Amino acid sequence: MVPSGADGAALWAATPPTPATMTDHADVDRPPTPTASGLPAPLVRICFASRDGQARKIAGRLVERLGDDGVAVDMLDLVPAPPVAEAVDGASLVVVVAAVLYGKHLKDAQRFLAAYQQHAETPPLALASVNLTARKPGKRTAETNPYLRKLIARLGLQPVATAVFAGRLNYPAYRWSDRQIIRFIMLVTGGPTDGKSVFEYTDWPSVDAFAAEIRAALPSIRA
Numbered sequence: 001m002v003p004s005g006a007d008g009a010a011l012w013a014a015t016p017p018t019p020a021t022m023t024d025h026a027d028v029d030r031p032p033t034p035t036a037s038g039l040p041a042p043l044v045r046i047c048f049a050s051r052d053g054q055a056r057k058i059a060g061r062l063v064e065r066l067g068d069d070g071v072a073v074d075m076l077d078l079v080p081a082p083p084v085a086e087a088v089d090g091a092s093l094v095v096v097v098a099a100v101l102y103g104k105h106l107k108d109a110q111r112f113l114a115a116y117q118q119h120a121e122t123p124p125l126a127l128a129s130v131n132l133t134a135r136k137p138g139k140r141t142a143e144t145n146p147y148l149r150k151l152i153a154r155l156g157l158q159p160v161a162t163a164v165f166a167g168r169l170n171y172p173a174y175r176w177s178d179r180q181i182i183r184f185i186m187l188v189t190g191g192p193t194d195g196k197s198v199f200e201y202t203d204w205p206s207v208d209a210f211a212a213e214i215r216a217a218l219p220s221i222r223a
């Protein structure tokens, strides 16, 4: 019997890791936008680590929203993890959007963040986690989501902004063994078990609100 409100974190963690499959980079190199003063505008670099595409989609939405607001922004795939010096080059703020698989953020994201933390000069960091535990309203902050809380504590990160987004359940895209394991976890945590369906849980207004938070963090960084 699973206690009501259980998020299944222990169940997810008890299952075996799956190798990441996406290895292509999606860097977008844009020249810095000059400001009225002639100085380059602060650049926000949105880094993402995604296996099945939802963290990438969320990163894309952040790029769109910040771009709509006139913020210079580009995107960088963290799979495989790039050298930190390259990833921070020219950036005033780095945002990491990382998916959770089997109890942990994708390895490349963890590797990148550990190196980021050790690197001598890095811009401020904003951090977002994408997982299915966050489909429960009580698991959507850095304090209440077990994956993001542990990641921040383990690496000693000091993000200027954090977010937790519910991801997507895409049963048809999973290999058979993953599908069975996830159906079982959904069964005990009160989620859908129909192995033929796709459920997108991401709350897009929350993603837009995170974009606004990032935007708001910029002037203080510039000063």
Ligand SMILES: Cc1cc2nc3c(=O)[nH]c(=O)nc-3n(C[C@H](O)[C@H](O)[C@H](O)COP(=O)(O)O)c2cc1C
Residues within 6 Å of the ligand: 009, 012, 013, 018, 049, 050, 051, 052, 053, 054, 055, 056, 099, 100, 101, 102, 103, 104, 130, 131, 132, 133, 134, 166, 167, 168, 169, 170, 174, 178, 182
């Ligand atoms: C193999 C697999 C393992 C997963 N493990 C977890 C988990 O441990 N905890 C959780 O909350 N969600 C878990 N999820 C849900 C993913 O975090 C969610 O599907 C997310 O959208 C994945 O991001 P991506 O599409 O960018 O790869 C898992 C999904 C898959 C396919």
